[in-house]
Amino acid sequence: MGWVRTHRSSKAVDFIQLNDGSTIKNIQVVVDPAKFDAEMLKQINTGSCIGVKGTLVESPAQGQASEVQAEEITLFGTCAADYPMQKKGQSFEYMREHAHMRLRTNTFGAVMRIRHNMAMAIHTYFHEHGFYYFHTPLITASDCEGAGQMFQVTTKNLYDLKKGEDGKIDYSDDFFGKQTSLTVSGQLEGELGATALGAIYTFGPTFRAENSNTPRHLAEFWMIEPEVAFIDLDDLMDLEEDFIKYCVRWALDNCRDDLEFLNKMIDKGLIERLEGVLQTEFVRLDYTKGIEILQEAIQGGRKFEFPCNWGDDLASEHERYLVEEYFKKPVIMTHYPKKIKAFYMKIDEEIPTCNGVPQEQTVQGTDVLFPSIGEIIGGSVREENYDKLMGEIEGRGIPMKDMWWYLDTRRFGTCPHGGFGLGFERLILFVTGMQNIRDVIPFPRTPKTAEF
Ligand code: 4AD
Ligand code: MG
Numbered sequence: 001m002g003w004v005r006t007h008r009s010s011k012a013v014d015f016i017q018l019n020d021g022s023t024i025k026n027i028q029v030v031v032d033p034a035k036f037d038a039e040m041l042k043q044i045n046t047g048s049c050i051g052v053k054g055t056l057v058e059s060p061a062q063g064q065a066s067e068v069q070a071e072e073i074t075l076f077g078t079c080a081a082d083y084p085m086q087k088k089g090q091s092f093e094y095m096r097e098h099a100h101m102r103l104r105t106n107t108f109g110a111v112m113r114i115r116h117n118m119a120m121a122i123h124t125y126f127h128e129h130g131f132y133y134f135h136t137p138l139i140t141a142s143d144c145e146g147a148g149q150m151f152q153v154t155t156k157n158l159y160d161l162k163k164g165e166d167g168k169i170d171y172s173d174d175f176f177g178k179q180t181s182l183t184v185s186g187q188l189e190g191e192l193g194a195t196a197l198g199a200i201y202t203f204g205p206t207f208r209a210e211n212s213n214t215p216r217h218l219a220e221f222w223m224i225e226p227e228v229a230f231i232d233l234d235d236l237m238d239l240e241e242d243f244i245k246y247c248v249r250w251a252l253d254n255c256r257d258d259l260e261f262l263n264k265m266i267d268k269g270l271i272e273r274l275e276g277v278l279q280t281e282f283v284r285l286d287y288t289k290g291i292e293i294l295q296e297a298i299q300g301g302r303k304f305e306f307p308c309n310w311g312d313d314l315a316s317e318h319e320r321y322l323v324e325e326y327f328k329k330p331v332i333m334t335h336y337p338k339k340i341k342a343f344y345m346k347i348d349e350e351i352p353t354c355n356g357v358p359q360e361q362t363v364q365g366t367d368v369l370f371p372s373i374g375e376i377i378g379g380s381v382r383e384e385n386y387d388k389l390m391g392e393i394e395g396r397g398i399p400m401k402d403m404w405w406y407l408d409t410r411r412f413g414t415c416p417h418g419g420f421g422l423g424f425e426r427l428i429l430f431v432t433g434m435q436n437i438r439d440v441i442p443f444p445r446t447p448k449t450a451e452f
Contacts, residue, residue, distance in 0.1 A: 001051040001076070002027075003104055007044050009033065016044060016070075018052065024110050024261045028059065028067040040075055046086055047079030047104070092439055099443055100452050107265065110258035111432050111440055114251060118427060119203070121250035122224055125243055126201045131226055134193040134200035136186030138207075141178055142402040144188050145342050149210045150181035151219075182207035185421060186225050187344075188406050191382065194227035194417055195409050201226040203424075211447050215436040216316075216374060218425060220445035227419035233364045233381050236418045237332050240368050240377055241282050244330075244427070248274050251431045267433030273371070274431065282330040282368070285322070288352040288359065290333055293326060294318055295355065310354040313340045316374045323369045331369045335362040343392040345380040346418075366420065373430050379420020386410035 002020035009015075014031035029052050033041060044050055053072040059065060084098040085105055095102040102108045123133065139153050155175040156162075164170045171179045186202040193200035206223040226239065251259065252274055263270040294308045306315040314333075323331050335348060338361040345363035352359050368377035383389045389410055393403055428440040438444040443452045 002049070004044055004046055004048050004050060004079075006046060009041065014041060016050075016052075018050070019109070021104075021109055024106060024113075024257045025064075028064050029054070029070050030067050031070045031073070036070075036073060040073070043075060043078045044073070045079055047083040048075065049077040049079075050075055092436060096438055096444070103442065106261060108439075110261050111428070111434060112442065113258050114255045114432055115428050115440065117251060117254050118247055118424070118431060121247045121254075122201075122203060122424075124250075125246045126226065129199075131199040131201045131228075132193070132197050134190060134197070134202055136183070136189040136193075136202050136204065136225075138183050138205065139176075139180050140183045141176070141180050142188060142406070143181070144183070144185040144344075146396065146398060147184070147208075147210070149208045150184060151207050151209050153180045153182060184208050185223065187227065187419065187421065190225050190227040190419060191406070191409055191417065194229050194419065195413070195415060198230075199226070199228045213447055215438075216426065216429075218437055218441065218444055218446060221437075221441070222424035224422045224424060225419060227417065229415050229417045231381070231418050232416065233334065233366070233418070236379060236381060236420065237282075237284060237334070237366055240332065240366065240379065240420055243422075244368070244376070245278055247427060248277050248431065252278075262433050270433035273433075277330065280329050282332050283327045284332050284334065285327075286352070287333055287336045287362065288354045290314070290318075290322055290331075291354055293322065297321065297326070310357075310359050311337050311339065319369045319374045320371075323374075324371050328371075330371070333367050333369060334364065336365045336367075337361070338363045341365045341380070343396050343398060344382050344389070346383045347388055347392075364418075368420075370426075370430055373426050375423075376426045376430065377420050377422045379418065381416070381418035384410060384414045384416050386414065 002018040005017040005019050005026050007014065007016045011033070014033055016029040016031060017026040018029050019026045031041065051074040052068055052070050054068040054070040056066055056068055059067040083101070085101050095105065103112060126133065143150055162170045162173065171177065184206060186204060190200060190202050202223070202225045204222065205220055207220050209219060210217065228239070231239070252271070259271055259274070288310065291308060291310050298304065302321070304315070304317050304321070306317065308314065308318050323329070335352065337359070338345070338347060341363050345365045348362045348364060352362055364381040366377070366379050367375050370376045383392065386407065390407065393400065425437050425440050428434070429437060432440060434440050438446060
């Protein structure tokens with residue numbers, strides 16, 4: 001049983017390519033038209049759904065190892081003439097507009113099977129390494145990343161909002177009695193898990209209302225966030241590298257047919273690139289050293305659109321220069337300026353000097369930068385010292401009422417710990433060679449699009 005990809009008919013014989021979604025490979029159904037109702041055969045066209053009973057035989061022709069000689073055909077569903085996935089070679093933009101049907105194409109079938117396999121790889125990796133799958137809430141009252149990109153959750157009547165004397169919305173009669181949003185990260189609760197169970201990971205949907213219309217950003221994406229007690233920065237980087245390599249190897253071992261298809265149709269360098277990652281050691285690069293390399297390149301005549309002085313957040317052109325041109329390898333960048341990173345990162349003791357000039361405080365953050373993707377992982381060792389963490393919370397004006405429970409981890413038996421977040425769709429982009437993040441999730445959510 002499956003959906004018809006193509007139906008070629010002639011007087012003597014009909015060939016139907018049938019696919020049930022379990023593999024990129026169609027099964028060829030060979031039909032003797034004399035044995036079937038001609039009207040029924042005519043209705044079997046691209047997109048229709050049929051069941052076939054017959055004999056599986058070795059195929060005499062090239063192109064498939066076996067085929068089915070049809071004895072009985074059931075037509076489950078005819079396909080209307082305006083079936084949007086009719087033609088071959090339709091653009092990805094077109095398919096996004098018909099995302100409800102694009103799953104039936106070869107490319108999306110391959111991507112979705114790989115997506116499933118990557119989820120299995122992730123659960124297997126963590127299970128085998130003693131991490132517990134830990135479920136953190138999707139509705140939250142705190143902004144983990146502090147970037148203010150949250151979607152609000154409310155049952156209030158938006159046409160009749162009660163405001164306090166100060167003119168601000170009064171949430172006391174809202175469902176949770178306070179302002180709540182969809183989570184941008186499960187990390188804060190993940191830290192509660194790790195400081196009780198030792199090592200946990202989350203794997204769930206994440207929401208960010210950032211207005212970034214790029215091929216790397218979604219408003220709803222899936223994130224994997226391991227959090228581990230008693231690790232330092234080197235352990236954290238080892239974990240990041242080992243974990244990504246495990247996932248890539250899993251794809252090569254378990255998704256061969258789909259990868260070969262994508263390698264042929266989407267990206268001729270795909271399999272080679274995946275194999276290459278397994279053989280390379282990721283570069284571990286201090287942010288300050290990275291800035292020095294970039295400034296040297298600029299002095300040598302390299303042009304960038306954005307400035308890159310010490311203290312600047314690197315733009316993707318800078319990251320790509322380091323990863324794709326300078327090192328030609330994945331890069332784990334560390335020790336970022338404190339002011340461009342989140343409040344929870346462990347503060348370094350030493351003040352770095354860039355080209356001989358002393359700079360400002362840095363933190364033990366790590367971003368893993370990948371060719372053509374840019375940032376695939378963001379993580380850090382956490383500041384476990386109560387006073388230092390409190391200093392950051394106050395200095396950044398983060399409301400304490402949201403944070404008291406998080407700070408308790410530092411009051412009741414604090415410990416060194418750290419973790420990271422992997423953007424699931426960015427991993428799928430890398431593993432499939434697809435170019436746009438909207439094409440590696442079944443139903444993408446981006447600014448102005450929430451269809452399907
Ligand atoms: O670097 P981020 O913001 O880190 C955190 O959220 C930490 N709390 C993680 C942690 O330490 N537990 O996000 C982590 C990763 C990024 O590296 C990127 O791969 C992905 O999440 N990501 C997105 N993916 C798709 N669309 C977006 N809008 C994304 N924003 C982040
Ligand atoms: Mg980040």
